[in-house]
Every structure is written in structure tokens, then in C-alpha cells.
Amino acid sequence: MSLFKLNPQTAKKLRRFREIKRGYYSFLILAVFLLLSLTGELFINSKALVVSYEGEIFFPTYSAFHPGTDFGLDYQYETNYRQLKQHFTDTGSDNWVLMPPIPYSPFENDASTGIFRPEPPDAAKQHYLGTDTTSRDILARLFFGTRIALVFAIGFMVAVYLIGVAVGCAMGYLGGMFDIISQRLIEIWSNIPFLYMVIIVFSVIPDAFTIFSRILILLGVMVLFSWTSMTYYMRTETYKEKSRDYVAAARVLGASNTRIVFRHILPNVLSTLVTFMPFTIVAAISAITALDFLGFGLPPPTPSLGELLKQGTQTLRTAPWIVMSAFGTLVVLLTLVTFVGEAIRESFDPKKFTLYK
Amino acid sequence: MSVIPLPKKQAESLLRVRDLKMHFPVKEGIFMRTGKYNKAVDGVSLDIAPGETLGLVGESGCGKSTLGRCIARLYQPTAGEISFEGQDIAKLGRKPLMPFRRDIQMIFQDPMESLNSRHTVAQILEEPFQVHKIGNREFRQKRVKELLDLVGLPARSVTRYPFEFSGGQRQRIGIARSIALNPKLIICDEPVSALDVSIQSQILNLLIDLQKEFNLSYLFIAHDLAVVKHISDRIAIMYLGKIVESGVGESIYRTARHPYTQSLISAIPVPDPHHVAHRQILVGDVPSPINPPSGCNFHTRCPQAMEICSTVVPTLSDETQPVSCLLYEASKT
Numbered sequence: 058m059s060l061f062k063l064n065p066q067t068a069k070k071l072r073r074f075r076e077i078k079r080g081y082y083s084f085l086i087l088a089v090f091l092l093l094s095l096t097g098e099l100f101i102n103s104k105a106l107v108v109s110y111e112g113e114i115f116f117p118t119y120s121a122f123h124p125g126t127d128f129g130l131d132y133q134y135e136t137n138y139r140q141l142k143q144h145f146t147d148t149g150s151d152n153w154v155l156m157p158p159i160p161y162s163p164f165e166n167d168a169s170t171g172i173f174r175p176e177p178p179d180a181a182k183q184h185y186l187g188t189d190t191t192s193r194d195i196l197a198r199l200f201f202g203t204r205i206a207l208v209f210a211i212g213f214m215v216a217v218y219l220i221g222v223a224v225g226c227a228m229g230y231l232g233g234m235f236d237i238i239s240q241r242l243i244e245i246w247s248n249i250p251f252l253y254m255v256i257i258v259f260s261v262i263p264d265a266f267t268i269f270s271r272i273l274i275l276l277g278v279m280v281l282f283s284w285t286s287m288t289y290y291m292r293t294e295t296y297k298e299k300s301r302d303y304v305a306a307a308r309v310l311g312a313s314n315t316r317i318v319f320r321h322i323l324p325n326v327l328s329t330l331v332t333f334m335p336f337t338i339v340a341a342i343s344a345i346t347a348l349d350f351l352g353f354g355l356p357p358p359t360p361s362l363g364e365l366l367k368q369g370t371q372t373l374r375t376a377p378w379i380v381m382s383a384f385g386t387l388v389v390l391l392t393l394v395t396f397v398g399e400a401i402r403e404s405f406d407p408k409k410f411t412l413y414k
Numbered sequence: 415m416s417v418i419p420l421p422k423k424q425a426e427s428l429l430r431v432r433d434l435k436m437h438f439p440v441k442e443g444i445f446m447r448t449g450k451y452n453k454a455v456d457g458v459s460l461d462i463a464p465g466e467t468l469g470l471v472g473e474s475g476c477g478k479s480t481l482g483r484c485i486a487r488l489y490q491p492t493a494g495e496i497s498f499e500g501q502d503i504a505k506l507g508r509k510p511l512m513p514f515r516r517d518i519q520m521i522f523q524d525p526m527e528s529l530n531s532r533h534t535v536a537q538i539l540e541e542p543f544q545v546h547k548i549g550n551r552e553f554r555q556k557r558v559k560e561l562l563d564l565v566g567l568p569a570r571s572v573t574r575y576p577f578e579f580s581g582g583q584r585q586r587i588g589i590a591r592s593i594a595l596n597p598k599l600i601i602c603d604e605p606v607s608a609l610d611v612s613i614q615s616q617i618l619n620l621l622i623d624l625q626k627e628f629n630l631s632y633l634f635i636a637h638d639l640a641v642v643k644h645i646s647d648r649i650a651i652m653y654l655g656k657i658v659e660s661g662v663g664e665s666i667y668r669t670a671r672h673p674y675t676q677s678l679i680s681a682i683p684v685p686d687p688h689h690v691a692h693r694q695i696l697v698g699d700v701p702s703p704i705n706p707p708s709g710c711n712f713h714t715r716c717p718q719a720m721e722i723c724s725t726v727v728p729t730l731s732d733e734t735q736p737v738s739c740l741l742y743e744a745s746k747t
Contacts, residue, residue, distance in 0.1 A: 064532055064575070065575060066531070066532070066575075066577075301527055302522045302523075302524065302527040302528035303527065303528050303529055303530040303531075305483075305488055305520075305522070305528070306520065306522060306528045306529075306588075306591065307530075307541065307545075308488055309486050309487075309488060309515065309518075309519060309520045310515060310519075310541060310542050310545050310546075310591075310595075311508070311511065311512050311515035311516075311545050311546065312541070312545045313508070313545075316545065321530055324532045325530070325531075325532060
């Protein structure tokens with residue numbers, strides 16, 4: 058009896074999920090992408106992976122700031138590793154630089170002419186999807202934009218589930234006046250227009266706030282106005298499970314409310330809520346992209362899909378590659394998550410699921 | 415107040431219920447005001463002696479399950495007394511109830527519902543010990559094996575889940591859970607109604623064997639008179655929240671006095687093709703316990719109803735086979 062032994066029902070559901078190839082492979086692709094993107098700085102970065110200078114090896118990706126003088130250049134600001142590589146090749150020295158496959162950072166303006174304008178895709182310059190209106194590499198911005206969107210969506214989902222499950226479960230379990238009052242408050246709360254709240258909140262945040270804390274505030278505002286829908290499912294499911302005899306049996310044994318909720322009700326309810334998770338993620342990605350598109354989302358210069366879409370629609374004729382790549386990425390991303398969601402819904406469907414397979 | 419007498423001459427009854435009432439508020443309107451009450455149990459008194467089985471029979475909706483759940487303290491009764499070994503437990507909170515939880519246990523009707531499908535048999539059977547903080551892991555595992563052996567399930571069942579068993583086996587798990595803490599009284603809420611007839615007798619015999627071995631008392635709730643007759647020492651008949659007649663098992667079948675009991679007994683099928691049934695068929699449905707009829711609440715369906723029945727409320731008589739009917743009250747005076 059090991060601790061990690063899966064409930065056979067859960068094991069069967071997972072097996073069914075694996076049998077639904079489309080959803081399973083979408084899940085694998087997303088999982089691999091998410092894992093890779095956590096170390097995305099190794100693939101897409103203006104900093105070199107390895108620099109060998111005068112017999113010493115440097116790893117600038119995750120290490121401290123290296124001014125140009127560290128590598129015998131004549132400037133104090135951060136080394137431009139692409140130029141350094143060019144410099145080493147030109148001088149034919151033993152020193153060498155290993156750059157990532159896409160040697161651009163998402164924040165870097167790479168305007169060779171000195172004028173910021175979108176450049177079409179150019180494999181020779183390693184701008185595989187071109188540059189945006191301020192000459193930043195689109196592939197780099199798409200990659201990191203997707204990463205932020207996914208991490209943001211997962212954080213959003215976790216927070217919404219935590220609050221929604223806790224409140225919904227309390228309402229369903231305690232019932233009575235608490236339930237009625239909370240239900241009315243939730244109805245009022247969910248009628249506050251979310252977009253106006255975002256605009257108001259962002260207009261009062263002082264500029265001194267860091268980008269990271271701004272992203273957290275945005276996440277907080279979005280969660281604050283989204284957790285309510287979760288409580289509806291949770292409340293009814295808890296009501297349903299609470300009245301079943303296994304809960305009565307636990308109560309006759311003298312089990313405490315905490316024990317009944319955490320050992321009996323929650324495990325039985327959560328299996329149905331898992332089905333909603335991918336769709337919550339889809340909703341979060343769409344919402345954050347829409348907000349970015351309107352200019353109320355992630356603060357600039359954070360790379361984001363919505364911001365690229367906005368640029369792309371403004372330069373639809375002159376630089377169609379911007380909107381095409383951003384739109385394509387969004388479609389692929391949302392389709393993959395939706396496929397996963399469909400597969401989970403299919404494999405967790407209690408009606409199709411027979412115990413005696 | 416007349417009380418169903420104990421058949422054996424026992425000074426102390428294990429369970430003493432006096433004038434127990436369970437009225438559920440009926441919420442109405444948008445402000446959820448309590449307008450009326452559902453009088454599911456309306457003044458029930460009974461005694462159960464140690465080692466005795468009291469059968470409780472009635473139609474569905476007559477309040478017999480509610481009565482059982484009140485005694486198991488799943489509900490807080492509106493009024494009345496539930497004394498267990500001399501102590502009133504009707505108003506106790508969760509903490510002071512804990513020692514009584516060990517003594518009063520319950521078996522439910524549908525074992526699929528009453529066993530958590532996400533727990534293994536071991537988890538289900540260890541829960542009583544965990545809740546009451548009894549013994550260490552080794553002790554619990556040993557006790558689980560013993561319990562499974564007692565109810566006739568193989569020890570290897572511990573890692574299995576309820577859905578891997580048949581209905582009868584599942585009910586055995588439920589029984590094992592209820593006897594885990596060595597209780598003195600078990601409320602059996604229609605424990606065999608959800609089972610096949612062939613399995614019913616096995617489960618009933620298991621209950622009888624366990625009773626002999628551990629000197630258990632049962633409050634055996636059922637709607638099937640034949641099942642109750644098999645297991646009960648005494649039988650009480652319930653109608654609309656009240657006990658209408660009670661008596662020692664055999665005698666109530668032979669000399670049913672209350673018209674309701676008579677019609678119930680006439681409805682028992684007799685396995686004899688030449689038997690000519692004289693059924694007293696009741697017409698109509700059980701009246702709503704929210705608006706019970708005036709006077710004797712059976713008068714709306716009673717074949718022998720008199721004029722007085724709609725105004726005077728009968729009380730349970732003080733006899734060896736108490737009955738709550740004006741037919742007999744009238745003859746006495």
C-alpha cells in the first residue's frame with residue numbers, strides 16, 4: 058500500500074486520456090514547451106552561452122553583468138556578444154563565442170540603420186520572423202510572450218481555483234444564512250465591470266512600481282473578478298456530496314468537519330473540477346491577450362502576444378509578418394490547450410465512464 | 415405517558431427515548447421564512463434493552479429513518495429525550511458526543527452510497543480508529559483484518575475499492591465499519607432493502623451472529639415485515655411520525671389490533687398457492703407530515719374510522735401490546 062498508489066478510477070481516467078491521441082500529444086507538446094521555456098534564455102538571448110577569452114571560460118547567460126572591458130573591448134556598458142563574436146572572428150584570435158540559436162533578446166532594439174522600423178524575416182541576420190516596429194526580434198518576443206502568457210494563465214488558474222474552491226466549498230458545506238448572504242454578495246461582485254476596474258486600477262498605480270509588481274497587480278485584479286464563477290460549481294457539488302450517506306457514516310463515527318471536507322468531500326468533488334482547468338487557461342490567455350491588445354494588460358516593454366497583435370494590425374500592409382506570426386502563435390497555443398481540455402473532459406466524463414470495463 | 419414495555423425484566427434499558435420530536439422547518443418565499451414544520455418524528459417513546467432487537471416498520475415517509483438518524487445523532491432533535499445508559503445525549507455537541515459515537519453506530523441502506531468510492535477497504539475500516547485516535551498503524555491494520563474476518567470477507571480485500579465488490583459484500587464492509595469500535599447499539603437503516611432476496615438472508619444471519627457474539631442491540635428499520643419478523647424481538651409500527659402499535663414479534667403478527675397494522679400484515683405475501691388472501695387494501699397516499707390530519711392521523715385512510723377519530727388524538731395504551739387507536743380506548747371506558 059504505497060502512498061502514491063493511484064485510485065484505480067483515476068488511473069483508468071488517465072489511461073483513457075492517453076488513449077485520446079490528439080489531446081495527449083497536445084498535452085505533451087505544451088508540457089515540453091513549458092519546460093523548455095523555463096530555460097528559454099539558453100535558446101533565445103543576446104547574451105552568449107559560452108565565451109572563451111584568454112584561456113578563461115565565461116557563461117554570461119545566468120552570470121553577472123560583464124562590461125565590454127572584460128573581453129578587451131573599449132566600452133563600460135554591457136558587452137554586445139554578437140559584435141564580440143564578429144570581432145573575434147575578424148581578428149582570428151583563439152578566443153571564441155558560442156551564441157544561442159536566436160541571438161537576440163526580446164527587449165533589444167536591433168536597428169542596423171539607426172531607424173526603428175519593422176524588418177521582414179531574414180535568416181542571414183537570424184531574425185527568422187523579422188522584427189517589430191521598434192526593431193525587436195519577433196521570434197524572441199513571441200517566445201517570451203507565450204511563456205509569460207502561459208505562466209500567467211497557470212498562476213491565474215491556481216489562484217482562481219484556490220479561492221473559488223475554498224469559498225464554494227464553505228458555502229455548500231456550511232449552507233444556511235452564510236450560503237445565502239455569500240451568494241448575494243457574489244452576485245453583486247460578479248456584476249462589477251471587470252474592464253473598467255482594470256483601467257481604474259492601472260491609472261492609480263504609481264509609475265515607480267516595478268514591472269513585476271505591475272504584472273502581479275494585474276493578476277490580482279483578474280483573479281479578484283474571476284473566482285466567482287468557480288464557486289457555483291463547487292457550491293452545488295459540495296451540497297450534493299454533503300448529503301450522501303458516506304458523509305453521514307463519517308459523521309456517525311464522529312469525524313470532524315475538517316476531516317469530512319478534506320478526506321471525503323473535496324477528493325470527490327475535485328475530480329469533476331479538473332475538467333474545467335484547461336478551459337480556464339484558455340480563458341486566461343485570451344483575456345490577457347485582449348487586455349494587452351487594448352493596452353491595459355502587461356506593462357511595456359514586457360513581451361506579449363496582444364501587444365504584437367496590436368502592432369501587427371497597425372502595420373497590416375507594410376509589415377504583414379508581424380500579425381501573421383503573432384496570430385499563428387495564438388491560434389496554435391489556444392488550439393493545443395483546447396485539445397487537451399476536450400481530451401480531459403472526454404476521459405473524465407462520468408457518464409461514459411463505466412466501472413466494469 | 416405510556417411506553418412500550420421491555421419484554422425481559424431488565425432494570426436498566428440501554429436506550430431510552432421519550433417523546434422525541436424532530437420537526438424540520440419548511441422555508442418559504444424569497445426571504446426563506448419558516449412558515450411550517452415537517453413533523454417527521456412527532457412524539458416517539460421507546461426502549462431498547464441490551465442485546466435486544468427492536469424492529470421499526472412503516473411506509474416510506476413515515477419518519478422511521480429520521481428517528482434512526484436522530485438516535486445516531488445525525489440530527490439534533492427538536493424536543494425530547496434520548497438517554498443512552500442513563501445519560502441524555504439529545505442535546506450534546508460534537509465533542510461531548512464522542513464517547514457515545516463509539517457505542518452507537520449505524521448501518522446504511524445503500525452500501526454504494528455509504529462507502530466513499532475513493533477510499534480502499536483499509537482506509538474505510540481504519541477511519542473509525544483514526545477518528546477516535548485508537549492504536550497505532552500496526553494495531554489498526556491488525557484490527558482491519560479481524561473485522562474483515564468477522565464479516566466473512568477475505569483479508570486480501572484491504573487494497574480493493576468498494577466498486578470491486580458485489581452488493582452483499584459491500585454491505586459486509588459497511589457492517590465491519592459499524593462494529594469496528596465495539597458499539598453497544600447499532601441503528602440498521604434498511605440494511606437489506608437494496609440487496610437481492612438471496613443475499614438478504616445472508617446479511618440478516620450475519621447480523622444475528624454478530625449480535626450473539628458481541629451482545630449488540632439493534633434498532634432495525636425496515637419496510638418489509640417479513641424481514642423484520644426474522645430478526646426482531648419486538649416490533650414497533652410507525653405511521654406519520656408516531657408509533658401506532660408495538661409488541662413482541664410473533665404476537666403482533668397473530669393479533670394485530672391497530673387497523674394500520676392489520677392492513678400491513680394482510681399485505682405480506684404467503685408462499686402458498688391455495689391461500690386466499692383477504693387483503694385490507696389502504697386507499698390513498700400517506701398524508702403530508704407538514705399538514706397532518708386532525709385527530710388520529712390515520713383516520714383519513716382507516717377502514718374502521720369513526721366520527722370521533724377526526725377530533726380526538728389517541729394515545730399509546732398501557733398494555734403488553736400497546737396500541738394507539740380509539741377503537742380500543744372506547745371499549746375500555
